[in-house]
Amino acid sequence: MKKVCLSMAAAFVLVAGSSMASEAMHWGYSGDGGPDNWATLNEAYEMCGKGVNQSPIDLTAFVESELAPITFHYSGLATEIVNNGHAIQANYTAGSTIEAAGKIFELKQFHFHSPSENTINGESFPMESHFVHAAQDGSLAVIAVMYKIGDENEGMAKLWKQMPAKAGDKVAMASQVKADDLLPQDRDYYRFNGSLTTPPCTEGVLWMVMKQPVTVSKEQVEAFTHVMHHPNNRPVQPVNARPVLQ
Ligand SMILES: [Zn+2]
DSSP states (O other): OHHHHHHHHHHHHHHHTTTSGGGGGSOOSSGGGSGGGHHHHOGGGTHHHHOSSOSOOEEOSEEOOOOOOOEEEOOOOEEEEEEOSSOEEEEEOTTOEEEETTEEEEEEEEEEESSOSSEETTBOOSEEEEEEEEOTTSOEEEEEEEEEESSOOHHHHHHHHTOOSSTTOEEEOSSOOOGGGGSOSOOOEEEEEEEOSSTTOOEEEEEEEESSOEEEOHHHHHHHHHHHOSOOOOOOOOOTTOOEEO
């Protein structure tokens, strides 16, 4: 989690340094601080440019594989919702775990991107959420969920009611939101190796993308983009030699 906290620290610097000249040096999704320049903004971000297993990707050319089901032991709740200027993030109570690829990972937080970062067979989705998990050895596993336009998403409705409008703001959750509320019923997934999709773009992240999208209303997507003020998706990166298992 150390690496994820680093990027959050950067977000707070961005907030604290608003309207200062140094702001241009902080990462974002467009202009001088945009994805094409992340690697040059800070020495610590060099993987964003020279990594060969970067995320997100276009998932395609699937390799048939005997993927074991992910075992979910989710028990907790989202405790607070944060607008860090790059995404809306819900931090999670300790003790919710998954078992995947022979390892136990604990759910730390989930957050949202619009439009989706990963694409599937070239298809972009209006939203994507990332459930970020960490193992005791510090390695990360992300479960990604794609959203398609349809019925209102109940879990998201509870979250959005408390979504902080201002970057840097954090609100304690008043209503109970469980990670399960945002996952599809069918937990079949694609798997590949990737990275954080934000600086420092650290590699060695186990990615599991749910095949079944869940619905979100058009209004819910609009509410999110209204608060973010900008798209918050990194463009897809070269797949290189990586297989995408299914
Ligand atoms: Zn993400």
